[in-house]
Amino acid sequence: MYRYDEFDAAFVAARVDQFRDQVARRLAGEITEDEFRPHRLMNGLYLQLHAYMLRVAIPYGALNSAQMRKLADISRAYDRGYGHFTTRQNIQYNWPALKDTPDILAELASVSMHAIQTSGNCIRNVTSDQFAGAIAGEVADPRPYAEILRQWSSQHPEFSFLPRKFKIAVNGAPHDRAAIRVHDIGLQVVRNERGELGFEVYVGGGLGRTPIIAKKVRDFLPERDLLNYCEAVLRVYNLEGRRDNKYKARIKILLHEKGLEALRAAVEAEFAALDREALALPAAEIARIAGFFAPPELPQRPAESARVTQRRGRDARFDAFLRTNVVAHKQPGYVIVTASLKPIGGAPGDASADQMDAVADLAESYSSDEIRVSHEQNLILPHVALDDLPAVYDRLAAMELATANVGAISDIIACPGLDYCALATARSIPVAQRLSQHFGEGARAGDIGPLKIKISGCINACGHHHVGHIGILGLERSGVETYQITLGGSADEKASVGQLTGPGFGAEDIVDAVDIVVEAYRSLRASKEETFLETYRRVGMAPFKEALYERNAGSDI
Amino acid sequence: MDGMVTANRLSDGVVVFLDAAGAWSEDFHRGAVLADEAAKAAALQTAAATERANLVVGSYWIALETRGGHLAPKELREAIRASGPTNRRDLGKQALGQAPDVLPRASLES
Numbered sequence: 001m002y003r004y005d006e007f008d009a010a011f012v013a014a015r016v017d018q019f020r021d022q023v024a025r026r027l028a029g030e031i032t033e034d035e036f037r038p039h040r041l042m043n044g045l046y047l048q049l050h051a052y053m054l055r056v057a058i059p060y061g062a063l064n065s066a067q068m069r070k071l072a073d074i075s076r077a078y079d080r081g082y083g084h085f086t087t088r089q090n091i092q093y094n095w096p097a098l099k100d101t102p103d104i105l106a107e108l109a110s111v112s113m114h115a116i117q118t119s120g121n122c123i124r125n126v127t128s129d130q131f132a133g134a135i136a137g138e139v140a141d142p143r144p145y146a147e148i149l150r151q152w153s154s155q156h157p158e159f160s161f162l163p164r165k166f167k168i169a170v171n172g173a174p175h176d177r178a179a180i181r182v183h184d185i186g187l188q189v190v191r192n193e194r195g196e197l198g199f200e201v202y203v204g205g206g207l208g209r210t211p212i213i214a215k216k217v218r219d220f221l222p223e224r225d226l227l228n229y230c231e232a233v234l235r236v237y238n239l240e241g242r243r244d245n246k247y248k249a250r251i252k253i254l255l256h257e258k259g260l261e262a263l264r265a266a267v268e269a270e271f272a273a274l275d276r277e278a279l280a281l282p283a284a285e286i287a288r289i290a291g292f293f294a295p296p297e298l299p300q301r302p303a304e305s306a307r308v309t310q311r312r313g314r315d316a317r318f319d320a321f322l323r324t325n326v327v328a329h330k331q332p333g334y335v336i337v338t339a340s341l342k343p344i345g346g347a348p349g350d351a352s353a354d355q356m357d358a359v360a361d362l363a364e365s366y367s368s369d370e371i372r373v374s375h376e377q378n379l380i381l382p383h384v385a386l387d388d389l390p391a392v393y394d395r396l397a398a399m400e401l402a403t404a405n406v407g408a409i410s411d412i413i414a415c416p417g418l419d420y421c422a423l424a425t426a427r428s429i430p431v432a433q434r435l436s437q438h439f440g441e442g443a444r445a446g447d448i449g450p451l452k453i454k455i456s457g458c459i460n461a462c463g464h465h466h467v468g469h470i471g472i473l474g475l476e477r478s479g480v481e482t483y484q485i486t487l488g489g490s491a492d493e494k495a496s497v498g499q500l501t502g503p504g505f506g507a508e509d510i511v512d513a514v515d516i517v518v519e520a521y522r523s524l525r526a527s528k529e530e531t532f533l534e535t536y537r538r539v540g541m542a543p544f545k546e547a548l549y550e551r552n553a554g555s556d557i
Numbered sequence: 558m559d560g561m562v563t564a565n566r567l568s569d570g571v572v573v574f575l576d577a578a579g580a581w582s583e584d585f586h587r588g589a590v591l592a593d594e595a596a597k598a599a600a601l602q603t604a605a606a607t608e609r610a611n612l613v614v615g616s617y618w619i620a621l622e623t624r625g626g627h628l629a630p631k632e633l634r635e636a637i638r639a640s641g642p643t644n645r646r647d648l649g650k651q652a653l654g655q656a657p658d659v660l661p662r663a664s665l666e667s
Binding site for chain 1: 565569571610614615631634643644645649
């Protein structure tokens with residue numbers, strides 16, 4: 001884990017003091033809401049339907065146990081005993097009082113955390129692969145680069161008032177778990193022919209009302225030019241991005257309007273003109289930051305565990321958990337364990353304070369004190385000894401964190417939707433809950449196999465519906481919730497935007513509609529091994545559309 | 558159309574409703590039902606004054622309707638706002654007896 005140096009600590013502490021003063025002046029009536037709003041947003045504080053909402057940054061989704069315990073403590077002391085882990089690897093508190101937020105930020109600062117740049121038209125929290133540093137086959141650990149980007153982008157004077165928000169994601173493994181192609185800048189760590197580290201650079205991806213898959217602007221960016229090149233991209237965007245229309249202000253629109261070649265030329269020209277030495281990353285500095293992310297010292301262990309094998313033989317639930325929620329660690333004898341925040345019928349991403357404490361305890365005892373948050377809204381223990389798996393599983397199961405559904409149909413991403421969010425047009429959580437209950441985690445769910453359902457409660461697409469294998473978008477039509485379905489989206493290295501099936505479905509029909517899509521897949525698949533996405537890509541939209549609209553009497557078309 | 562004036566309290570963000578005395582209440586039941594344009598205009602004026610006095614933020618008028626014999630916000634958004642999250646009946650006004658007597662449907666079942 002990165003540890004704050006004196007500069008980091010002083011910077012965060014100073015921001016807490018500033019915000020305390022701003023809140024005091026607001027409460028005393030010395031500044032108006034219009035004057036105050038930009039300040040609170042720059043500190044992650046929104047006003048939502050029921051109350052304020054505080055979005056706390058979890059840089060690249062990495063936490064230690066003390067930080068997780070602090071998140072739990074804050075939820076008990078200042079909120080309602082739970083928090084919501086988001087698709088941006090952050091946590092949101094739904095009920096904080098404005099008058100308490102300076103104290104909350106001070107509590108966060110005590111464990112090297114903050115809510116800076118979790119809102120506003122700036123460079124947001126940098127996201128990454130939740131398995132970083134633990135998964136086998138990584139080109140390199142992406143977290144040092146994410147941390148370097150975090151330091152560079154924090155209160156960057158030139159990029160604090162961009163045309164719109166700006167999101168950067170870094171991935172270090174061949175498989176993209178960080179959804180880099182739907183970010184403003186996506187960085188894929190690669191090695192060139194000479195074996196040197198660098199990045200493939202993708203620009204202009206994004207979801208929202210205009211979903212666009214990022215375009216590759218660079219096949220190889222040397223590691224040392226990471227900040228120079230990002231600076232060049234941001235500078236072009238800052239100058240040329242539209243400020244006349246917030247819906248056309250993201251860099252994806254600039255890419256769309258300017259074209260890839262012209263945007264690339266502008267970025268390369270800016271890059272060439274920069275004083276590249278000023279921001280070049282010296283190898284020693286990269287090594288210093290990487291040192292914070294050195295793999296934990298894990299004792300050698302046998303690759304097999306008799307304890308685990310025996311337990312699998314007599315415990316079907318444990319066996320199912322192992323198959324879905326556990327993946328191999330790069331070091332034999334260890335595994336990466338995903339604690340599911342998707343209990344059947346639960347609200348995706350919500351965790352109680354007690355659950356957070358339990359995960360913190362497990363991390364401390366069994367995972368080298370490390371925890372990760374995934375953009376798919378689950379919690380990860382990245383360094384668990386295989387032999388400890390039964391103990392970890394039992395504790396997770398006792399805390400309702402062991403649903404064996406990671407990557408399965410009930411592992412649904414959902415935004416808070418109209419139950420909490422001031423921007424939402426329809427509810428998301430109840431749709432996720434009903435779908436989860438409908439498909440469950442039994443034999444049928446197992447037969448359906450890997451299938452990502454992603455639900456957004458408005459066009460802003462926080463629930464990533466465009467890149468769901470099955471995406472659901474909640475809208476309001478004449479005062480009634482209506483849900484559109486998209487098929488074939490994906491956020492990985494073969495990213496694609498889902499296609500709309502056709503007219504939407506009423507709240508009463510959406511579960512049945514998804515069931516029809518799933519049953520169509522089961523009848524269309526070439527074999528049980530062919531996943532939903534593979535089948536969709538092979539057969540296309542037509543048979544699904546036919547199943548949905550020509551045989552479904554329940555749709556509201 | 559019947560209506561009510563609502564806002565969020567500045568200090569803690571809690572949803573409040575303007576009562577007949579021009580004060581803000583956390584309880585939907587205590588909100589003044591505004592039956593005509595004159596009452597609406599007067600209430601909005603009062604609300605704006607309290608906004609300037611930094612008691613609340615973002616005051617506005619919401620439409621009400623009668624459902625199942627009970628007065629409740631017409632729009633789903635406002636019904637949820639006056640009640641609490643529909644997936645957590647233990648949270649928000651619905652947990653405190655301050656929500657409209659008819660809550661937005663919990664499930665999406667018809």
